[in-house]
Amino acid sequence: MSSSDIRVRIAPSPSGYLHVGTARTAIFNWLYARRFGGKFIVRIEDTDENRSDASLVKPILDALKWLGVDWDEGPYYQSERLENYKPYIAKLLDNGYAYRCFCTPEELEKERERAMAEKRAPKYNRKCLHRSGEEIAELLNKKTPFAIRLKIPEGVTSYDDIVIGTITRENCEIEDLVISRGDGSPVYNMAVVVDDYEMGITHVIRGNDHISNTFKQIHIYRALGITPPKFGHVPLILRPDKKKVSKRLGDKDVTEYGNEGILPEALFNFLCLLGWSPKDDREYLRREELIKIFVLENVNPANPIFNEEKLLALNKHYIKETPDYQLAEMVAPLYVAAGFTTKYWLETRWEYLLKIVSLLKERSRRLTDFISLGEYFFHSEFKYDAEAVKKEFTPESLKLLKSLCEEFENIDAFVKANLETALNQLAEELGIKKGLIIHPTRLAVSGITVGPGLYDLLETLGKNEVIKRLRRAIDYIQKAGG
Numbered sequence: 001m002s003s004s005d006i007r008v009r010i011a012p013s014p015s016g017y018l019h020v021g022t023a024r025t026a027i028f029n030w031l032y033a034r035r036f037g038g039k040f041i042v043r044i045e046d047t048d049e050n051r052s053d054a055s056l057v058k059p060i061l062d063a064l065k066w067l068g069v070d071w072d073e074g075p076y077y078q079s080e081r082l083e084n085y086k087p088y089i090a091k092l093l094d095n096g097y098a099y100r101c102f103c104t105p106e107e108l109e110k111e112r113e114r115a116m117a118e119k120r121a122p123k124y125n126r127k128c129l130h131r132s133g134e135e136i137a138e139l140l141n142k143k144t145p146f147a148i149r150l151k152i153p154e155g156v157t158s159y160d161d162i163v164i165g166t167i168t169r170e171n172c173e174i175e176d177l178v179i180s181r182g183d184g185s186p187v188y189n190m191a192v193v194v195d196d197y198e199m200g201i202t203h204v205i206r207g208n209d210h211i212s213n214t215f216k217q218i219h220i221y222r223a224l225g226i227t228p229p230k231f232g233h234v235p236l237i238l239r240p241d242k243k244k245v246s247k248r249l250g251d252k253d254v255t256e257y258g259n260e261g262i263l264p265e266a267l268f269n270f271l272c273l274l275g276w277s278p279k280d281d282r283e284y285l286r287r288e289e290l291i292k293i294f295v296l297e298n299v300n301p302a303n304p305i306f307n308e309e310k311l312l313a314l315n316k317h318y319i320k321e322t323p324d325y326q327l328a329e330m331v332a333p334l335y336v337a338a339g340f341t342t343k344y345w346l347e348t349r350w351e352y353l354l355k356i357v358s359l360l361k362e363r364s365r366r367l368t369d370f371i372s373l374g375e376y377f378f379h380s381e382f383k384y385d386a387e388a389v390k391k392e393f394t395p396e397s398l399k400l401l402k403s404l405c406e407e408f409e410n411i412d413a414f415v416k417a418n419l420e421t422a423l424n425q426l427a428e429e430l431g432i433k434k435g436l437i438i439h440p441t442r443l444a445v446s447g448i449t450v451g452p453g454l455y456d457l458l459e460t461l462g463k464n465e466v467i468k469r470l471r472r473a474i475d476y477i478q479k480a481g482g
Contacts (some may be wrong), residue, residue: 129176156167205232261367
């Protein structure tokens with residue numbers, strides 16, 4: 001097989017939004033295809049009507065696009081391929097590798113309960129395998145509902161996993177699995193085998209929780225006389241409590257991370273490093289570099305821990321490396337959505353927005369930090385941080401703010417160097433540390449105690465706005481009895 005013949009896929013089920021585990025698997029498949037010039041295919045596995053929700057398909061596809069995981073074919077929908085599976089199921093019946101099972105759900109549940117009570121692994125007892133031809137004909141004549149089961153042969157089964165190595169299972173550990181429901185529709189393992197075969201999938205790269213399914217699927221492949229694709233099972237992503245990352249446990253999906261200000265490049269990079277390594281100490285790897293170096297042999301089979309602090313650190317790095325004009329385009333809608341300003345106002349003051357972005361990017365770990373840290377750039381009617389007021393808005397700071405306001409009023413060129421000189425000279429004249437002026441001044445002009453360099457902040461706000469805010473703070477302290 002040439003590298004250009006490689007065909008891989010991601011096959012999410014629309015039973016929930018795009019989970020980070022599925023997203024990471026999609027990224028691994030995408031990188032593998034891009035690395036070797038193959039094809040990446042998207043297939044929606046929606047044959048389970050009880051679990052599938054058609055309204056979730058678009059959000060899943062949109063999340064993949066947001067991550068930059070584009071596909072070469074698809075999306076294909078299993079629900080539109082139901083007729084494709086029937087000949088394969090019929091073939092298994094005809095060649096004796098499958099049989100009809102007329103057992104009712106109640107009978108199967110009783111057998112399961114009996115096995116549990118006897119401390120045996122629940123496993124189908126093959127009751128229907130031993131029915132006579134006459135008995136089967138009679139049941140069919142009565143239109144008795146039935147499922148179809150695959151007959152698992154005796155012996156052992158092994159396959160070479162690209163990630164884990166050789167894996168072997170005793171066939172007796174696998175029950176005769178259902179491959180078709182009573183209504184004739186295929187179950188997951190049967191549909192996957194047919195889909196992967198007809199779509200020419202050469203490598204199945206998925207989570208290691210599918211290993212048990214792989215053995216079932218290998219038996220279906222063999223019964224159909226089809227050569228299975230190569231399998232590679234990547235590690236699961238675990239929470240800090242060592243449980244599998246799960247929506248049921250409140251873990252976030254890809255869309256939520258995007259809404260919270262994580263850049264797609266950062267999440268892509270971070271997810272790559274969960275279970276895979278470039279075999280050096282690099283962590284900051286853009287996708288162009290990842291495509292060049294990605295190989296499945298560098299996947300570590302041990303389940304990694306999802307550390308959100310590492311994601312935020314990586315995201316901060318990507319924010320820092322992103323040009324200001326691109327960040328401005330990203331955060332502008334956020335400022336509008338927060339009600340700080342309007343689209344028109346920003347369009348007419350783009351240079352001002354670029355200055356804001358430049359000042360805040362060093363402190364921002366998420367895009368949303370530009371909102372929480374930047375409200376004061378858009379209006380002066382903010383509330384002062386209550387704890388900071390107790391510490392910084394004192395009778396002493398009142399005098400200092402009045403003096404600084406007078407100094408600033410006399411500055412014609414309201415630029416960083418002149419502002420710093422004026423504040424330093426005032427501190428020297430009063431014989432105090434300049435921090436005693438800086439801290440109440442920052443609170444006066446921004447309402448908070450953290451942010452960019454004070455002199456950069458003052459210059460960006462401008463002379464009229466700074467003096468207005470200093471006077472507002474002076475009035476506030478006076479009214480509070482300062």
